[in-house]
Amino acid sequence: MKKSSKKNFQTVRGMRDILPSDWPVVDFVFSKVQSLYRSYGFDRIETPIVEDVGLFQRAVGMETDIVTKEMYSWVDQGDERLALRPEGTAGVVRAYIEHGMLNLPQPVKLWYWGQMFRRERPQAGRYRQFWQFGCEVLGSDQPVADAELIIMMYRLFEELGLAIKVKVNSLGSEQCRASYRRALTNYFKSVVSKLNAEQKETLSHNPLRLLDSRDPNVIALKEGAPQIIDYLNEDCREHFLKVVDYLDDLDIPYQLDYTLVRGLDYYNQTVFEFVLVDEQGNESLALGGGGRYDKLVEELGGRPTPAVGYAMGVERIINIMRERKIDIPMPPVPDVFLAQLGDEARKKSLKLFEELRRIGVNVSQSFGKEGIKQQMEVANKRGVKFTLILGQKEIMDGTILIRDMENGIQEVIDFNKIVGEVQKRLSKVNGNGQ
């Protein structure tokens, strides 16, 4: 026989299926995030996954890794240059401008939860399609807006049962950064022989990025580097001090990290990052971060509008919650199972199922299975309290059986009275009058 030439397809590298067993924890995190944003007065926004490639080039920066190496972009059949979004802020800012949200009472507070795409090297905790949730506060230059974002994230991690460390820094204004950049360039030039070719390239383009480096060599060199805090002007220093003052007032523990620069071009003033702390108290993994981006709205064609925001990685949060076996509520188990035998019974069961569901009974069935025995196995597996059984005899008699799954006692009930009987029994066991 000829061997089948059909190929077995698999998920593309860096992509993954989100299986039924993954969803309870995803749903749990989503519900926490949603209620957090509601309570802090944020409105939800969803922008398209596909945008003009120029939006990300301009917003994220032409020289960033995200744009040069990781963005999925293509020219479509209509010669439009498009990209899958690698992050959420650019799209939200575009929407803010496009829909005239500058005319709404400011600040406008928006949150999102969506898929992002980056063609990074796949490794543990890094995917090419992943979820981020995040928020943007547009139209406030107040330090309290920066602090509020940090505080609410801290609260979320408390609620999720994850210990984190908050790192904060200020990148100052453009002017502060320019003088810092000069000082930093001079410093790294004095130790340039210790840098590799790529790092030398970074030094000539964007020396601040060297502070982001994970190379132990550069990490050691950072020790002797000048610190941004010494280059902040009066206003920037005051802004930053106010932010940390609010954090102190609310007893939010944080760590000043003068090497924190974040990988995107649009940040100024306050930047922050949330880092997971392992059981030994060591920093392990960045869960997300953000900062102020006062020039971005203008850069993308809007009126000058100060703004601040952050993005968090959902997969990392979920993976760690799993690893640490953090308790999450499971979806409720159905109360009643409907088993049937024969065509007539199936028809009648379909109707009864709808009726029970309509009055709010958590009912389940397996109409696709033929035998009563198999259906009883499903009922057992699902852990229901009662099973209703409709066979040929019951159809003829106008009755139905109700089986108490705990003690196995079965009773014959008039079919017309079964809905009331189910309600009565459930209200007894659940104590909620259902």
Ligand code: AMP
């Ligand atoms: P960033 O804005 O790049 O700092 O991303 C914010 C957060 O999103 C990170 O701290 C991660 O938790 C998450 N994240 C970024 N890239 C990926 C990725 N490729 N896969 C999974 N999560 C990611």
